[in-house]
Amino acid sequence: MSTPEVVLEGIVFGESPRWHDGRLWFSDWGANQVIVVDDHGPEVVATVPSFPMCIDFLPDGRLVIVDSAARRLLRREPDGSLVAFADLSTVSDTPWNDIVIDGRGNAYVDNIGFDFPGGEFVPGVIARITPTGEVRQVAEGLAFPNGMAITADGATLIVAESYANQLTAYDIAADGALRNRRVWAATPGDHPDGICLDADGQLWYADVGNQHCVRVREGGEVSQTVTLDRGAFACALSRDGDPRLYVVGQNWGDPEATGPTGQVVAFPAPAPGAGKP
Numbered sequence: 001m002s003t004p005e006v007v008l009e010g011i012v013f014g015e016s017p018r019w020h021d022g023r024l025w026f027s028d029w030g031a032n033q034v035i036v037v038d039d040h041g042p043e044v045v046a047t048v049p050s051f052p053m054c055i056d057f058l059p060d061g062r063l064v065i066v067d068s069a070a071r072r073l074l075r076r077e078p079d080g081s082l083v084a085f086a087d088l089s090t091v092s093d094t095p096w097n098d099i100v101i102d103g104r105g106n107a108y109v110d111n112i113g114f115d116f117p118g119g120e121f122v123p124g125v126i127a128r129i130t131p132t133g134e135v136r137q138v139a140e141g142l143a144f145p146n147g148m149a150i151t152a153d154g155a156t157l158i159v160a161e162s163y164a165n166q167l168t169a170y171d172i173a174a175d176g177a178l179r180n181r182r183v184w185a186a187t188p189g190d191h192p193d194g195i196c197l198d199a200d201g202q203l204w205y206a207d208v209g210n211q212h213c214v215r216v217r218e219g220g221e222v223s224q225t226v227t228l229d230r231g232a233f234a235c236a237l238s239r240d241g242d243p244r245l246y247v248v249g250q251n252w253g254d255p256e257a258t259g260p261t262g263q264v265v266a267f268p269a270p271a272p273g274a275g276k277p
Contacts (some may be wrong), residue, residue, distance in 0.1 A: 004226070004228070004247070004265035004266055004267050005265060005266045005267075006263055006264075006265055007024070007037060007246065007263075007264040007265060007266050008037055008042055008263065008264040009260075009262075009263050010260050010262070011028050011030070011031070011248070011250065011260055011262025011263060011264065012028055012029075012030025012031040012260045012262060013028065013029055013030030013031075013250060013260075013262055014026050014027065014028050014029075014030075014233065014234075014248035014249075014250060014262045014263075014264065015027045015028075015029055015053060015054055015194070015233055015234055015248060016053070016054035016055050016056075016098065016099075016194065016234055016248075017194070017234055017235065017236035017246050017247075017248050017264065018055055018056060018057070018236055018277050019236050019237060019238050019239055019246070019273055020057050020061075021061070022038075022240070023036050023037065023038045024036065024037045024038070024236065024238075024246055024264070025037075025045075025055060025063075026055075026234075026236075026248055026264065027052045027053065027054060027055050027065070028262065029051055029052050029053055029068075030260070030262070032047055032048055032049055032050070032051070032052060033046065033047055033048075033052065034046040034047075034048070034052055034055055034063065034065060037264065045063070045076070045080075046063065046065060046074075046076055046080075046082060048065060048067055048074065048082070050067055050068070050069035050070050051067060051068040051069035051070070052065045052066070052067060052068075052074075053065075053066040053067070053068035053095075053096065053097060053098075054066045054068075054097065054098045054099045055099065056099045056100055056101045056107070056276070056277045057101060057277070058075070058101060058105055058131070059101075059103060059104070059105050062075055062076055062077065062078070063075070063076035064076075064085060064099065064101065064107060065082070066096050066097070066098070066099050066109060068095050068096045068097070069095075071087070071088045071089035071092075071093055071096060072084055072085070072086060072087050072088055072089070073085040073086040073088065073099075073107065073109070073129060073133075085129075085133055086107075086129045086133040086134075086135050087133075087135065088109065088111075088127060088129075088135060090135055091111065091125065091127045091135055091136075091137050092111045092113070092125060092127075094111055094112065094113055094114055094115060094119075094122075095111065095112055095115065095116060096109055096110070096111050097109070097110050097111065097112055097124075097145065097146060098110055098145070098146060098147050098148050098194070099148070099277075100148040100149060100150055100157070100276050100277050101276060101277070102150050102154055102172065102176075102276060103154050103276070104131075104154075104176075105130075105131035106128055106129065106130060106131070106176045107128070107129040108126055108127070108128055108129075108138070108148060108150075108157060108178075109126070109127050109129065110124060110125070110126045110127075110142065110145035110146070110148060110159060111124050111125050111126075111127065111145070112124045112144050112145060112146075113125065113142075113144075116144075121144075121163070123140065123141045123142055123143060124140075124142045124143075124144060124145045125137050125139060125140045125142065125145075126138055126139040126140075126142065126145060126148075126159065126178065128176050128177075128178075130176070138176070138177055138178045139159075139170065139178045139181070142159065142161055142164075142168070143161045143162070143163035143164035144161065144162040144163040144164075145159050145160070145161060145162075146159070146160040146161070146162045146192065146193050146194065146195075147159070147160040147192065147193055147194035147195035147196075147205065147206070147234060148160070148195070149195050149196055149197045149203065149275055149276065149277065150172070150275050150276040151197060151201075151274075151275045152197070152199075152274045152275040154172065154276075155171060155172055156169050156170065156171060156172065157169065157170045157172055157178060158170075158184050158195065158197075158203065160192035160193060160194070160195050160205055161192075162191040162192060162193060163191070165186065165187050165188055165189070165190060165191060165192075166183050166184075166185065166186045166187055166192075167183070167184040167185045167186075167187065167192060167195070167203065167205065167216075168181060168182070168183060168184060169181070169182050169183075169184035170182075184203075184218055185203070185216050185217070185218060185219060185220040186220045187205065187207075187214070187216070187220070189210070190205070190207045190210055190214065191207055191208070191209060191210075192205035192206070192207060193205065193206045193207060193208055193232070193233055193234060194206045194233055194234020194235055194248070195234075195235070196235050196236050196237050196273055196277070197237075197273065197274050197275040198215075198237055198243075198269070198270075198271040198272065198273055198274055199271045199272050199273070199274040200270070200271040201217075201218070201274075202215050202216065202217050202223060202271070203215070203216055203217075203218075204216075204235050204237070204245060205235070206232035206233055206234050206235045206247060206248075206249075207232055208231035208232060208233055208252050209231065209252075211227060211228045211229065211230060211231055211232060211249075212225055212226060212227045212228065212232060213225070213226050213228075213232050213235050213245065213247055213267075215270075224270070226245065226247075226267045228247060228249045228265065230249045230250055230251045230252075230261060230263070231249055231250060231251065231252040232247050232248075232249045233248050233249055233250065234247070234248050235247045235248070236273065236277070237269055237271075237272055237273030237274075238269075238272060238273060239272045239273045239274075240272065243268075243269040243270070243271060243272035243273070244266040244267065244268060244269055245266065245267045245268075245269040246264055246265070246266050247264070247265050247266075247267070248262065248263075248264055249262070249263055249265065250262035250263065
């Protein structure tokens, strides 16, 4: 596809783009901020002194932030204040990563299982947090769990296993448990990071090392690829009549990089976003 439109530059380290209420939201955890972008430019909507890793929204529209360093979830109230929502350290004290919230208000948050980078590999887990803040582990044995998404019917959770080169799916039971683990799509040669689903039932995943985003069908058939000039960490689709794929990227592991290298860029997309987030 063509050269992407640069939507925003000067990001320290961006993650977790989300399309919500007609605007793009994302976490610049390098700047300890959650930012929303629209036609008027960027606006900082939350500041988290430790580490606002990833974000999503409750059914009532309130923002939930993975405060990774503090091993907890924060919830943004209508007045803009941040309150403690759930203590994740009861499941694991290693770094927490991505979040997706279903239509019933259950939040799923994954934990990579070891200190990254530099720590010895240990398989990761997924925890479910109820609307009242109850935390319970619901999946284990994941090879660096990363981006997550829930299908439009609310029946299936898909997680990117970055170290396994695959997208893994679970059925979501009525009680919020995850069952029937299976490979949704293999991604040979790629390490999927952030993901999003579209209205055609296909999935986009970002890949840092290969500096691209790939659109793939269940079963693994690749239908489209877009390339960047830096690592692609995560992606989100707009849900309007002119769908665009937004990608958060930055240089990774470049000793010669000076200053912020993060960007949000946008590509035309064949279908709008669907499901959660």
